[in-house]
Each structure stands twice: as C-alpha cells, then as structure tokens.
Amino acid sequence: MRRRRTAILISGRGSNMDALIAAARAPDFPAEIVLVASNRPDAPGLARAKAAGLAVAAVDHKIYAGREEFERALQIILETHRVELVCLAGFMRLFSPWFIGQWRDRLLNIHPALLPSYRGLHTHERALADGVKIHGCTVHFVVPEMDEGPIVAQAAVPVLDTDTAETLGARVLAQEHAIYPNALRLVASDAVRVEGNRVLGALPASNATLLAPP
Numbered sequence: 001m002r003r004r005r006t007a008i009l010i011s012g013r014g015s016n017m018d019a020l021i022a023a024a025r026a027p028d029f030p031a032e033i034v035l036v037a038s039n040r041p042d043a044p045g046l047a048r049a050k051a052a053g054l055a056v057a058a059v060d061h062k063i064y065a066g067r068e069e070f071e072r073a074l075q076i077i078l079e080t081h082r083v084e085l086v087c088l089a090g091f092m093r094l095f096s097p098w099f100i101g102q103w104r105d106r107l108l109n110i111h112p113a114l115l116p117s118y119r120g121l122h123t124h125e126r127a128l129a130d131g132v133k134i135h136g137c138t139v140h141f142v143v144p145e146m147d148e149g150p151i152v153a154q155a156a157v158p159v160l161d162t163d164t165a166e167t168l169g170a171r172v173l174a175q176e177h178a179i180y181p182n183a184l185r186l187v188a189s190d191a192v193r194v195e196g197n198r199v200l201g202a203l204p205a206s207n208a209t210l211l212a213p214p
C-alpha cells in the first residue's frame with residue numbers, strides 16, 4: 001500500500017491535527033503526515049508537531065504582500081515536500097480559486113456544524129440560539145465558496161437543554177476527532193469518488209449517522 005503524502009494546515013490549537021497524526025501512526029493507515037504548516041508561527045499545534053518529530057513550516061501570511069504571494073510560498077513548500085493531500089484543521093485563512101484549483105479533490109476541511117447549516121464562525125452559539133436539536137460537524141472537500149464543497153463525512157450531536165456553547169462545542173469536537181481521520185482514510189485509500197457535489201463510495205456504517213450519547 002502506498003501511503004498518500006499528506007500535509008496538515010493549522011492556525012492554532014491543533015486538536016484535529018493531533019487526531020490525524022495519531023491515526024496516521026498506524027502502519028496500515030493510507031495517509032502519512034509529511035508536513036504540518038501554519039500561517040501563525042506561534043500556533044501551539046506547530047510546536048507539538050515539531051516535538052513529535054514531524055516536518056513543520058511557518059508561513060506567516062503577514063510578511064507577504066498579499067494573498068497571492070502567501071499562497072505561492074505555501075504552494076512551493078507543499079510541492080517541496082511532495083504533498084498529495086492537504087487537510088485544513090482550524091486553518092483560519094480563505095484560499096483563492098487559484099490555490100484551490102491546484103488541490104481539486106485533494107483539499108479537505110473540517111467545519112464544526114452540519115453543513116450546509118451554519119457556515120462561518122460561532123456555529124455552536126448560533127445553533128443554540130436557533131434551538132436546533134441536532135448539531136454536529138462536517139468534513140468536506142474545499143471549493144472556492146467558503147464552507148461549501150462535497151461532503152465526505154458528518155457526525156450528528158444531540159443538543160441538550162443544559163448545553164452552553166462550550167459544552168456543546170466540546171462534544172462536537174470529540175466527534176470531529178473521530179470523523180476527520182475516518183474521512184482522510186476514505187479519501188487517501190480512494191474509497192470514495194466525487195460526482196458533482198456528492199461524495200460517493202463505500203462509507204463505513206459508523207460514518208452514516210453518529211449520534212454521540214450525551
């Protein structure tokens with residue numbers, strides 16, 4: 001089995017990064033993490049990745065004249081590491097259509113809501129304010145429109161009467177850590193294919209609907 005050379009892009013904490021790195025430690029995992037890069041040199045996750053012995057890169061967007069220059073620098077680093085798949089994990093920059101075009105069907109993102117509901121920020125606060133009973137998280141391929149793109153995996157999380165944004169967010173995050181490695185496994189092993197806005201293929205049963213107990 002050839003393991004797909006995978007980069008993780010972060011901007012901060014990096015708990016999803018940790019989950020991906022942990023999953024990829026298994027020798028039979030179809031992706032190998034060859035690089036962790038951050039647009040923020042002080043991202044806590046970057047230091048952890050380095051301590052774990054992974055190649056890391058800080059590509060500080062602030063030192064570039066604009067988005068294009070930043071993205072071209074990042075692209076060169078990805079190419080240098082012969083990266084085949086990219087996982088965004090709390091990466092807080094929007095990419096241009098040019099960059100996304102370089103990574104068509106090879107660029108994944110995790111979003112803390114059941115897309116297409118609650119695109120953007122503060123998803124847990126907004127879900128609580130709307131009184132929804134089911135919330136969750138989504139792994140999707142990245143397209144130029146923010147928080148859109150073919151959905152690879154989702155997990156549903158019940159909203160409890162007692163929930164705050166913090167408690168709900170913590171339960172969603174636990175599910176993020178479960179579905180992101182699973183989604184990367186599916187994509188890296190070519191178990192799924194993209195047709196239009198749909199990702200089709202052999203989804204494991206646990207991926208269909210995951211109702212986490214409170």
Ligand code: GRF
Pocket residue numbers: 010012013014015016017089090091110111112173176
């Ligand atoms: C996660 O909630 C992810 O869904 C969102 O940003 C957060 C990143 O958390 N895109 P972490 O850095 O992975 O801990």
